[in-house]
Amino acid sequence: xxxxxxxxxxxxxxxxxxxxxxxxxxxxxxxxxxxxxxxxxxxxxxxxxxxxxxxxxxxxxxxxxxxxxxxxxxxxxxxxxxxxxxxxxxxxxxxxxxxxxxxxxxxxxxxxxxxxxxxxxxxxxxxxxxxxxxxxxxxxxxxxxxxxxxxxxxxxxxxxxxxxxxxxxxxxxxxxxxxxxxxxxxxxxxx
Numbered sequence: 001x002x003x004x005x006x007x008x009x010x011x012x013x014x015x016x017x018x019x020x021x022x023x024x025x026x027x028x029x030x031x032x033x034x035x036x037x038x039x040x041x042x043x044x045x046x047x048x049x050x051x052x053x054x055x056x057x058x059x060x061x062x063x064x065x066x067x068x069x070x071x072x073x074x075x076x077x078x079x080x081x082x083x084x085x086x087x088x089x090x091x092x093x094x095x096x097x098x099x100x101x102x103x104x105x106x107x108x109x110x111x112x113x114x115x116x117x118x119x120x121x122x123x124x125x126x127x128x129x130x131x132x133x134x135x136x137x138x139x140x141x142x143x144x145x146x147x148x149x150x151x152x153x154x155x156x157x158x159x160x161x162x163x164x165x166x167x168x169x170x171x172x173x174x175x176x177x178x179x180x181x182x183x184x185x186x187x188x189x190x191x
Contacts (some may be wrong), residue, residue: 006072006112011111016071016081018059023054024071027078031101038135040162041099047129058083065089070117072100072109079104084121092128094121098144105140111147118148119183122176129175134169135160145172149182 004013016024028035028042028051037040043049061067066088071081080100087094096117098110121127132150134141145152149173158166174182 001113004116005075005107006116009054009107010075011107011109011112012073013082014073014118015062016055016058016069016078017067018052018055018071020071020078021048021055023078024055025051027080027101030103031080032100035099038141038162038167039097039099039140041097048124060085070113071111072104074104074107074109079105080109082110082117084117087121087125087127089127092126094127094129095131095132095133097132098123110144114144114148118174118179127176129173130179132172133169134172136170141172142172145170148174149178150174151178 002014005011006013012089015171024042025045027050028045032042036043042051042054045054051168055069058067058069061084062069069081069083071078073079080098082098082172085095085097088135096114098114100110118130119162130150132145132148133140134145136142136155151174153171153173156169158168160167
């Protein structure tokens with residue numbers, strides 16, 4: 001499969017397929033408490049078989065063109081990923097998300113990987129609207145949405161029950177013309 005370089009620091013974006021179950025489980029075990037602060041991502045992956053089931057569900061979504069999972073590797077070690085939680089090509093809408101273990105934080109990995117994912121969605125798949133939904137308390141996630149040039153549309157007040165607390169969810173998005181404009185500005189600023 002593919003491996004897309006995310007820069008000169010050894011970071012790569014690759015598909016996270018079912019045959020990565022052991023590595024995926026080890027990654028989740030290293031970062032489970034950190035990853036699950038705001039979302040139960042990978043919570044059902046407690047052994048190799050259940051990790052494979054989680055990955056297979058996303059592989060099936062990729063085959064159905066309704067979602068997909070992409071791992072972020074740093075120096076050959078899986079440290080997180082980005083995903084299409086919902087991918088609706090017919091209506092040109094997609095929802096993206098991310099997760100990282102502590103070893104991957106503070107390096108801009110999610111921002112760089114998400115740029116690849118959004119570029120693909122907008123330019124190759126003609127997605128018009130890309131949405132980002134995160135807990136209002138998840139500052140690092142909201143900072144990524146800001147760095148990507150997304151617009152905060154609003155708050156779903158106390159809409160997400162998690163760990164016995166009802167959390168506010170912030171909804172952010174970027175539209176295809178806005179994404180193209182932001183990418184053009186970034187390219188001119190890099191010169």
